Amino acid sequence: MTPVLAPAPTGSAWGGVFAQFLMLSLLSIGGAISTAPEMHRYLVDQHHWLSSEQFSAMVAIAQAAPGPNLLFVAVLGWGIGGFFGMCVTMLGILLPSTTLTLAAARWGEARRTTRGVQSFVMGLAPLTVGLVLSTGFILGKPAYGDPWLLATMIATVIICVRTKISPLWLIAAGGLVGAFLG
Amino acid sequence: MSTPETTPEPAKMPAPDEVPSITSAASTADAASPHTILDDDSPRSPASPAEIFRVFNRLALQGFGGVLPIAQRELVDRERWLTREQFLELLAVAQVLPGPNVVNLSLMFGDRAFGWRGGLAALGGMILAPLGVVLVLTVAYTRYAQYPTVAGALRGMGAVAAGLIFATGVKLLPALRKNVLGPMPAFAFVAVMFLCIALLSLPLIWMLGGLGALAFAMAWRRLKP
Numbered sequence: 001m002t003p004v005l006a007p008a009p010t011g012s013a014w015g016g017v018f019a020q021f022l023m024l025s026l027l028s029i030g031g032a033i034s035t036a037p038e039m040h041r042y043l044v045d046q047h048h049w050l051s052s053e054q055f056s057a058m059v060a061i062a063q064a065a066p067g068p069n070l071l072f073v074a075v076l077g078w079g080i081g082g083f084f085g086m087c088v089t090m091l092g093i094l095l096p097s098t099t100l101t102l103a104a105a106r107w108g109e110a111r112r113t114t115r116g117v118q119s120f121v122m123g124l125a126p127l128t129v130g131l132v133l134s135t136g137f138i139l140g141k142p143a144y145g146d147p148w149l150l151a152t153m154i155a156t157v158i159i160c161v162r163t164k165i166s167p168l169w170l171i172a173a174g175g176l177v178g179a180f181l182g
Numbered sequence: 183m184s185t186p187e188t189t190p191e192p193a194k195m196p197a198p199d200e201v202p203s204i205t206s207a208a209s210t211a212d213a214a215s216p217h218t219i220l221d222d223d224s225p226r227s228p229a230s231p232a233e234i235f236r237v238f239n240r241l242a243l244q245g246f247g248g249v250l251p252i253a254q255r256e257l258v259d260r261e262r263w264l265t266r267e268q269f270l271e272l273l274a275v276a277q278v279l280p281g282p283n284v285v286n287l288s289l290m291f292g293d294r295a296f297g298w299r300g301g302l303a304a305l306g307g308m309i310l311a312p313l314g315v316v317l318v319l320t321v322a323y324t325r326y327a328q329y330p331t332v333a334g335a336l337r338g339m340g341a342v343a344a345g346l347i348f349a350t351g352v353k354l355l356p357a358l359r360k361n362v363l364g365p366m367p368a369f370a371f372v373a374v375m376f377l378c379i380a381l382l383s384l385p386l387i388w389m390l391g392g393l394g395a396l397a398f399a400m401a402w403r404r405l406k407p
Contacts, residue, residue: 025280027386032282033347037379038386045383053337057327060340061319067242067312068249070282074313075320086317097281098289102301104279105290115405122361122405123397126368127390129354130375136348137380143341152338156345161352170342178338179331 006048008081013047014088017080021073021092026100029124032070032093033059034131037138039076049080053142064171148181225262231296231303237261238288238307243315249284249308257291264291284308362404363397371397 009017020042024035036059043050050058058079062072070093077089111117136157143149152174159165228234241256242249250273257264264272276286285308292304326332358368374393378384 023387027390028280028282029390032285035386037383041383041385053340056340056344057323057333057336058320060336060343061323062316063343063346064339065312065316065319066245067316068245068282068284068308070285071309071312071316075316078317078320079324094281094285097279097286098301098305101276101279101281101286101289102293102298105286105293115402115407118362118405119398119401122363123399123401124394125361126358126363126371127375127394127397129351129358130372131379131386132351132354133348133372133376134380136344136346136351137376138344139347140341140344142337143344146337149337149341153341153345153348156342157349157352160346160349167342167346170346171339174338174340174342175335176338178341179335181334181338 005051008085009047009049014081014084017085018088018092021089022096025093025096028093028097029128031132032068032073033135034128036072036135037131039073040138043076043080050076054079056139056142059139060171063167064175148177152177225265228261228263228295228300231292231299234292234295234300235303235307237263238292238304239311240307242308242312245284245312253284253287362401364404367400 024038027038028035040052040055044052044055055076058075059072062069062075065071073089073093074086077086079085081088140150140153143153156170156174159170160167228237237256241252244256245252254266254269258266258269272287272290273283276283276290279286285305288304288308289301292300292302294300296303323332323336327336355369355372358372359365361368363371371393375389378389378393379386
């Protein structure tokens, strides 16, 4: 069940992690969760600091808890290096985007109707949607080998699209299905 | 500015607890844009950074599986710090900028009200307490992950979390019909993006640099005045 994982990053590897999250912050148009595929590629596929299962579980913890989805970044950081790891990933993901937001908000607000900003918004919209769908697909990977989990995921999509039921109930139901059937 | 649904007051009557910096910040922006955030349309204003912190903390702790719906309810309906239109405008800008939408929204709201102190208060309120909760859950997870039931429950919750995110994407699809690119090209961009990221695991930066530039160019051409 648990594939062999690389030891936690040390020294200069932390610099790499920090740089990676700084870059992801600037790419996180449409929300932090839209960079989850890239984090998965970096942390799981490339460096093997986390297994795919751990990655999905960590995102699930952050989704189940109250607060912005962004907090999954804190959990991932904690997972690869405890409190220090959490500070590295959270500072990395927050510093560039908050700085840019403070600087650019008024600029963009004043030019919201200009052709350049409109083209940017309109052009990026379908890419953002594709990215959100990809994120759901990649996070679902551990479920694809298990018919119960796969059914749970598909049912979640249908229920969530068709009804306004609180996600909390779905997550609780998923926990029960996973505990006793998955 | 646009449509005063309120009675035509001798306008610009600051509430007693209103801080002058808000109105002055709004009026400087007024010159450039017809719509401003935190202008006089909003019925009430936050009294202090501490109040911003308190309200954002409260709404973040209610937001299971996403804060955005709660943020709208609290800021628009309950506190009446923003009108519905102002909220949408803030959100639109928040979505264009990189970074988590809700975090950007908080930051901009706080910054407009009290400068960087307000921004920091909103950000802190949004993040600090939920961070504590999530860390407790993480520690519990790492301690109990070896129990099959706990690991199974997390797998089940993971499947739901993945489904929730996928569903968010599905719910965004109809909005693309109004995209200036036209529905067919827009859906094609969605499909190519999904293929390259989800199935081929290509790095995101390639996609934004390549496909993003193409989409921008197409939108730019179609928006020709």
